[in-house]
Amino acid sequence: MAPKFMLKLTFKLVMLGKVLFRKMQLLCLLLLLFYLCRAQTPTCPRKCHCDLAGRVQCYRVGEVPKEIAKTTRGIYISHGKIKHLQVTDISSMSALEEFVLTWSGTESVENNTFKALDALRTLELRKNKLRHIPTLLPGSLEVLKLGDNLISVVHESHFEGLQKLRVLEIQSNVILALSFSTLSSLSSLQSLTLDGNNMEYVSGTFYLPNLKYLSMENNKLQSFSGGFFISLCNLLFLNLNGNLLTSTPSDLPASLLTLKLERNQLKMLKFGDMRQMAHLSELFLSENQLSSLEGVEFLSSLTRLELSGNKLQIIPSRLPVTLQKFDCSNNLIERIKAQDFRELHSLKHFFLDNNVVATFEDGALQNCTQLSNLALEQNLLSSIPLRLPHTLARLDLKGNSIQRIKEQELKNLRHLQVLNLRNNNISTIDHSLWKYLPRLRYLYLDSNPWNCTCEFLKTRRVLTAKGIDVKGGKCKAPSESQGESWMSSRKVLHLCAHNNLYSLEEGEEIGKNTSVDNPSSLRVNMDDYYDYEIY
Structure with missing residues (x-):
């Protein structure tokens, strides 16, 4: 028995040894593979972050790190100190698709630095001190961003071979004059931004059949030569805000959806010459010197019209029936007539604040059956206009004479x-009126001369019971309540309870449920600003 037992034990030990040996072999193999892979994986440079997608982000470096792998697909450097960019910094990175160098004080780029990068699609050198556009850029480039530099000259040679370029941004440089013929080789260009260059003159015609977005905001342009825009047959967005234009450019493309002409020197517009712009949806004309608009009805697709900060004395006649947002604030309008709004069934937002409106015809807006926001603050109204649309969600009447x-x-x-x-001449409100406003959430009543009689305190009780957030203001009368907050003062309650005209217990219960005039207890910030798009 003993020899058989020993044989079995020996056999088991031998088999166990073989299993352990195989496991040791497997473990050694895994360790070897791990170290081999680690040896082949590039080290991420100091002050950089590297991810598995082949992107390297570096911050506050003094040069393009030499440890960056040649297989890197994206390099993003910001707030560095790289005065000069050289060919040797990136020329060997054949897989590079994006190169972004911003806020790094870069003054120059060596010739041919990017020429050999056949995979490069995005080049962004914003917020530097470049005086020249880099030369011999690769034909694969689709996005070129050179904003906020010191570039003063644009040559046709800068864009040779860039047949795939879709986006070009050269805003906030010092390009005082530009011939658009230098850009005509960019046949695939869709977006061109030239804002903030103090450009005084643009010349030449250019053929950019795919251009959809053109912005020349904040320059010193006074006019455009005839036919300047005629070749831009697919342009959708044109921004000419902040220039010195005294008239709208002629021959604007019929494809336009958005036209921005704010902060110019326009005095009068006749849209009869713009009949071709049947697709225009948004027109921005704020902060000009406009005293009249004629023929706006020809813009038959217009949904948004911005006219604030002009010199209009009357509402433009025959507004497009498609209008949804109309801003006529900060003008000199005195009267609102029903005939001007009879066909505006789609109007949702109407801003008429900071005018001198004293007359508002009864039912002037009753046909505006989608109106949700009406701003009438800072006018001369003595009463709330009658027969306003039942769809209203916000009504602003601050600073009138109601x-x-x-x-x-x-x-x-x-x-x-x-x-x-706010800021009217209201001294009391009948507490029964609030039943007509079942959805009221926010109520601004401060800066009015409230007469805090015990009868008036019924309004306080109703508003509190309905859970409305109220900015109530202070009592002006009677003298014993002067300066007290009528929505939260216990002194006013005690005076009425003493005269058996108001239940102190009811007042105390209200005090437990709310503290309406205490800003820290409110659900919203009780100022005058609201996002008009939420209603």
Whole structure:
């Protein structure tokens, strides 16, 4: 028995040894593979972050790190100190698709630095001190961003061979004059940005059949030669804000959807010459010197018209029926007539603040059956306009001369969520009026001369019970309540309770449920700003 037992034990030990040996072999093999892979994986440079997708991001480096692998697909360097960019910095990185060097004080780029990078699609050298556009860029380039440098001259040779370039940005440089013929070789260009160059003159015609976005904002352009835009047959967006234009450019392309002409010197516009712009959806004309607009009805697809900060005394006649947002704030308009809004069934946002409107015809906006926001603050209104659309969600009447709120003014506004009556001459409001505003959430009543009688405190009780956030203001009368906040003052409650005209217990219960005039307890910031698009 003993010899058989020993044989079995020996056999098991031998088999166990073989298993352990194989596992040791496998472990050694895995360790060897790990070290081999690690040896072949490039070390990520100091002050950089490297990811598995082949992108390297570096911050505050003094040169393009030499440890960056040749297989890197994207290099992103910011806030460095790289005064000169040389061929040897990146020429061997044949797989490079994106090179971004910003905020690094770069003054020059050696010739041919990017020439051999056949995979390069994006080159971004913004926020540096370059005086010249890099030469001999690769034909694979699709995006070139050179904004915020010191470039003063643009030559046709800079763009030779860039048949695939889609985006070109040269904003905030010092290009005082530009001949657009230098760009005509960029047949695939879709977006061109030339903002903030103080350009005084542009010349030449250019054929860019695929250009969709053109921005020349904040220059010193006074005019354009005839036919300047005629070849841009696919242009959708044109931004000429902040120039010295006294008239709209002629021959604007019929394809335009958005036209920006704010902060120029326009005095009068006749849109009869722009009949071809049947697709125009957005027109920005704020902060000019416009006193009249004629023929705006020819813009038959217009949904947004911005006219704030001009010298208009009347609402332009025959506005397009497609209009959805109309801003006429900061003008000299005195009167609102129903005939100007009879066909505006699609209007949603109407801004008329900071005018001198004293007359608002009854039912002037009743056909605007989609109107949700109406801004009438800082005018001369003595009452809330009658028969406003029931769709209103926000109504601003701050800074008028309203003395009394009447039932017929509110009874149709069942969707109203925000009502601003600040800084008027209202002294009391009937507590029964709030039943007509079932959806009211925010109410601004401060800076009015409130007469805090015990009867008026019923308004306080109703507003609190409805859970409305109220900025109530302070009492002006009677004298014993002067300066007290009528929505939260316990002194006012005690005075009324003493006269048995108001239940102190009810007042105390209200105090437990809310503290309306305490800003820290409110759900929203009680200022005048709201995002008009949320309603």
